[in-house]
Amino acid sequence: MAIQxxxxxxxxxxxxxxxxxxxxxxxxxxxxxxxxxxxxTDKATMEFEAVDDGIIGKLLIAEGTExxxxxxxxxxxxxxxxxxxxxxxxxxxxxxxxxxxQVSKIELAPSAPASATIPAIISVPSGxxxxxxxxxxxxxxxxxxxxxxxxxxxxxxxxYLMGEEVGEYxxxxxxxxxxxxxxxxxxxxxxxxTEHGFAGIAVGxxxxxxxxxxxxxTFNFAMQAMDQIINSAAKTLYMSGGQMGAPMxxxxxxxxxxxxGAQHSQDFAAWFAQIPGLKVAMxxxxxxxxxxxxxxxxxxxxxxxxxxxxxxxxxFDVPIMDNFTVPFGRARIWREGSDxxxxxxxxxxxxxxxxxxxxxxxxxxxxxxxxxxxRPIDYDTVIASVKKTNRCVxxxxxxxxxxxxxxxxxxxxxxxxxxxxxxxxxxxxxxVPMPYAANLEKLALVTSDQVVAAVKSVxxx
Amino acid sequence: MAVRKSTSKPxxxxxxxxxxxxxxxxxxxxxxxxxxxxxxxxxxGFCHLYIGQEAxxxxxxxxxxxxxxxxxxxxxxxxMLAAGMNPDGVMAELTGRxxxxxxxxxxxxxxxxxxxxxxxxxGIVAAQVPLGAGLAFAxxxxxxxxxxxxxxxxxxxxQGQVYETFNMAALWELPVIFVIENNQYAMGTSQRRSTSxxxxxxxxxxxxxxxxxxxxxxxxxxxxxxxxxVNHCRSGKGPYxxxxxxxxxxxxxxxxxxxxxxxxxxxxxxEERDAIEHVRSLLLTGKHAxxxxxxxxxxxxxxxxxxxxxxxxxxxxxxxxxxWTDIYA
Ligand SMILES: Cc1ncc(C[n+]2csc(CCOP(=O)(O)OP(=O)(O)O)c2C)c(N)n1
Ligand SMILES: [Mg+2]
Numbered sequence: 006m007a008i009q010x011x012x013x014x015x016x017x018x019x020x021x022x023x024x025x026x027x028x029x030x031x032x033x034x035x036x037x038x039x040x041x042x043x044x045x046t047d048k049a050t051m052e053f054e055a056v057d058d059g060i061i062g063k064l065l066i067a068e069g070t071e072x073x074x075x076x077x078x079x080x081x082x083x084x085x086x087x088x089x090x091x092x093x094x095x096x097x098x099x100x101x102x103x104x105x106x107q108v109s110k111i112e113l114a115p116s117a118p119a120s121a122t123i124p125a126i127i128s129v130p131s132g133x134x135x136x137x138x139x140x141x142x143x144x145x146x147x148x149x150x151x152x153x154x155x156x157x158x159x160x161x162x163x164x165y166l167m168g169e170e171v172g173e174y175x176x177x178x179x180x181x182x183x184x185x186x187x188x189x190x191x192x193x194x195x196x197x198x199t200e201h202g203f204a205g206i207a208v209g210x211x212x213x214x215x216x217x218x219x220x221x222x223t224f225n226f227a228m229q230a231m232d233q234i235i236n237s238a239a240k241t242l243y244m245s246g247g248q249m250g251a252p253m254x255x256x257x258x259x260x261x262x263x264x265x266g267a268q269h270s271q272d273f274a275a276w277f278a279q280i281p282g283l284k285v286a287m288x289x290x291x292x293x294x295x296x297x298x299x300x301x302x303x304x305x306x307x308x309x310x311x312x313x314x315x316x317x318x319x320x321f322d323v324p325i326m327d328n329f330t331v332p333f334g335r336a337r338i339w340r341e342g343s344d345x346x347x348x349x350x351x352x353x354x355x356x357x358x359x360x361x362x363x364x365x366x367x368x369x370x371x372x373x374x375x376x377x378x379x380r381p382i383d384y385d386t387v388i389a390s391v392k393k394t395n396r397c398v399x400x401x402x403x404x405x406x407x408x409x410x411x412x413x414x415x416x417x418x419x420x421x422x423x424x425x426x427x428x429x430x431x432x433x434x435x436x437v438p439m440p441y442a443a444n445l446e447k448l449a450l451v452t453s454d455q456v457v458a459a460v461k462s463v464x465x466x
Numbered sequence: 467m468a469v470r471k472s473t474s475k476p477x478x479x480x481x482x483x484x485x486x487x488x489x490x491x492x493x494x495x496x497x498x499x500x501x502x503x504x505x506x507x508x509x510x511g512f513c514h515l516y517i518g519q520e521a522x523x524x525x526x527x528x529x530x531x532x533x534x535x536x537x538x539x540x541x542x543x544x545x546m547l548a549a550g551m552n553p554d555g556v557m558a559e560l561t562g563r564x565x566x567x568x569x570x571x572x573x574x575x576x577x578x579x580x581x582x583x584x585x586x587x588x589g590i591v592a593a594q595v596p597l598g599a600g601l602a603f604a605x606x607x608x609x610x611x612x613x614x615x616x617x618x619x620x621x622x623x624x625q626g627q628v629y630e631t632f633n634m635a636a637l638w639e640l641p642v643i644f645v646i647e648n649n650q651y652a653m654g655t656s657q658r659r660s661t662s663x664x665x666x667x668x669x670x671x672x673x674x675x676x677x678x679x680x681x682x683x684x685x686x687x688x689x690x691x692x693x694x695x696v697n698h699c700r701s702g703k704g705p706y707x708x709x710x711x712x713x714x715x716x717x718x719x720x721x722x723x724x725x726x727x728x729x730x731x732x733x734x735x736x737e738e739r740d741a742i743e744h745v746r747s748l749l750l751t752g753k754h755a756x757x758x759x760x761x762x763x764x765x766x767x768x769x770x771x772x773x774x775x776x777x778x779x780x781x782x783x784x785x786x787x788x789x790w791t792d793i794y795a
Binding site: 011013014015016017019037038040048049051052054056064075076129169170173174177185191197198199200201202223225226228229261262263264265266267268269283435436438440441444445448449 | 654661716723778
């Protein structure tokens with residue numbers, strides 16, 4: 006019987022891809038394991054192998070077609086003796102999405118977070134971070150991070166990048182794409198899989214006058230290096246009476262990805278934010294990713310720079326200007342409002358902003374604040390807002406116990422107790438290891454609906 | 467610390483040889499099916515296929531006895547099937563359903579079976595190495611004569627905890643077999659680019675642990691080396707290292723740009739060194755089986771794998787209350 010070959014999902018976050026190239030033609034005999042096509046996702050071009058033996062009867066999607074959705078039939082595989090003439094299989098239109106060059110590419114959230122659709126382009130009011138007249142371009146978080154590294158490596162020869170698969174592979178999540186070609190293997194260094202080892206070597210190099218950027222493939226693997234980060238990098242300046250410290254950046258994706266289970270899906274923001282001697286940045290937008298990373302690289306202290314896999318492909322406005330940086334310890338107000346203050350950071354901002362949007366339907370105007378850095382924290386902006394709105398909801402993806410929200414609640418209580426009209430509510434991930442099953446994973450993550458419910462509760466609606 | 471070259475031992479019975487064939491084929495067909503279900507979106511996240519490496523676990527399981535333990539990394543489907551775990555339960559874990567070995571909560575990388583003495587399924591590279599030594603520690607403590615097969619990759623072999631473990635395993639003479647599945651790549655990094663000396667099996671020398679390199683594309687060599695390692699451990703002489711030279715045909719996980727090696731390299735391995743083809747030709751040339759016999763086995767294996775896929779699709783998602791269970795004992 007003829008088998009339809011379907012557009013494959015080739016990564017945890019892929020929903021559609023480009024059928025870049027057919028490596029077979031109609032009439033070719035293929036065996037299971039033969040490479041039949043090259044498929045491009047946002048991250049890479051991948052080879053697609055036949056899983057059955059047979060003869061290629063019909064290629065249903067022409068090479069070069071963009072935005073082919075996962076599970077769309079792309080070819081028909083025949084058994085010996087079958088003919089494709091007897092069949093007529095059309096590709097349902099629903100399987101390809103028209104691509105217009107006008108619209109910048111939307112990366113939908115993977116199925117995991119149960120969020121509603123995200124607006125294609127998040128309009129960013131000219132914030133405090135760049136002058137009003139500055140031209141902007143749409144750029145993904147991934148590109149913004151790469152540009153920050155390129156700019157800082159260009160201006161400071163002591164900055165170098167090391168980590169697993171950062172060079173020849175171009176980065177496990179393609180953040181360091183092109184850096185090896187540009188800077189060579191003296192400054193873009195592929196390491197063996199030995200996080201504790203190379204983190205220690207980088208701390209030593211920082212003591213010795215370099216400014217290392219250490220990429221962890223994901224922050225889950227930074228657990229292997231925790232001792233060097235906390236006991237060596239964070240504390241040496243203090244222990245040496247200010248003689249030597251570790252000017253360096255530990256960066257990489259942090260937080261839940263999609264369907265990768267308990268050991269690969271967790272947010273360590275609150276952990277690192279606890280440690281004196283470290284600085285901690287956790288950007289949401291591309292401009293913040295760029296501006297904060299440049300600041301981090303220039304900072305004379307060890308900086309934990311928490312990125313997010315799901316945000317990598319998302320586009321935002323980034324200013325076109327020289328020497329654009331974002332200072333640490335200054336929050337950004339994304340939406341002004343008077344009814345409630347929603348405070349978040351990193352991917353939590355997605356839920357916070359979505360909730361802000363949804364709440365308008367109920368006539369609730371929320372002020373949405375992105376902390377951007379968790380050490381230092383811009384308490385003043387939060388307190389000023391709470392004094393105005395008298396209510397606060399915090400949003401983060403991490404575990405509830407000892408969360409950033411817990412800490413903010415206590416600061417708000419100390420500094421604005423008399424202004425509060427309701428208890429502060431912390432929206433967090435659930436107090437469980439991340440499950441693999443799709444339905445449970447959805448349940449474990451913080452959602453904008455949870456934020457909406459919390460806001461309604463503090464506004465007594 | 468001798469390297470022994472593979473010698474296909476004729477002292478293996480035709481029945482055994484047929485069993486190896488069937489077991490290896492089962493893993494391959496199972497993995498092909500898993501790849502297919504991943505492509506259809508029925509399996510999510512990371513999914514690391516074992517295709518090409520089948521002879522390693524099948525040969526070593528043939529050297530194991532009831533009660534021996536095994537532990538490995540995220541590339542674990544083959545180990546579970548070879549340990550006798552039910553394909554239905556493995557496939558249903560891949561689809562995140564309640565019929566899976568971890569009730570859908572673990573996924574491809576995190577499955578366990580106490581009954582089959584399979585201790586996971588670990589996602590942090592090399593973390594299973596001290597864990598495996600710990601299992602052996604418990605067996606030695608209980609004086610039950612069991613050994614533990616602790617599998618890890620050529621990439622994992624560069625983690626520091628491996629050497630901390632080697633030292634203690636040798637010091638305390640733990641009955642643990644360190645099986646380094648050297649498939650020549652750690653993601654996109656070839657062994658040459660990550661490892662200062664190519665012979666990982668010699669790395670136990672500093673601790674006094676004997677090691678040998680084994681041809682991992684020849685199940686008979688693997689079985690023979692496995693027997694030596696098991697005898698060493700079971701007789702109370704402490705740990706043993708097997709560096710099994712093997713090859714993975716597919717990408718590191720489902721998302722792999724495959725730019726770090728040539729198609730020709732993969733093709734050459736498949737054509738010239740395939741472990742299943744090797745046994746197949748031994749069976750046919752030795753007249754232990756006819757083409758028809760093997761076809762019947764193929765058919766039987768395919769039916770089991772298809773049934774596991776059906777089970778994995780039909781098994782329901784876990785109950786939402788399961789989010790809160792199994793966190794504390
Ligand atoms: C501590 C840690 N660092 C990095 C990773 C990401 N990672 C997963 S598998 C892998 C390669 C491991 O290669 P190898 O040990 O040779 O095993 P193979 O995948 O070839 O079976 C890497 C770098 C991880 N899971 N854990
Ligand atoms: Mg390997």
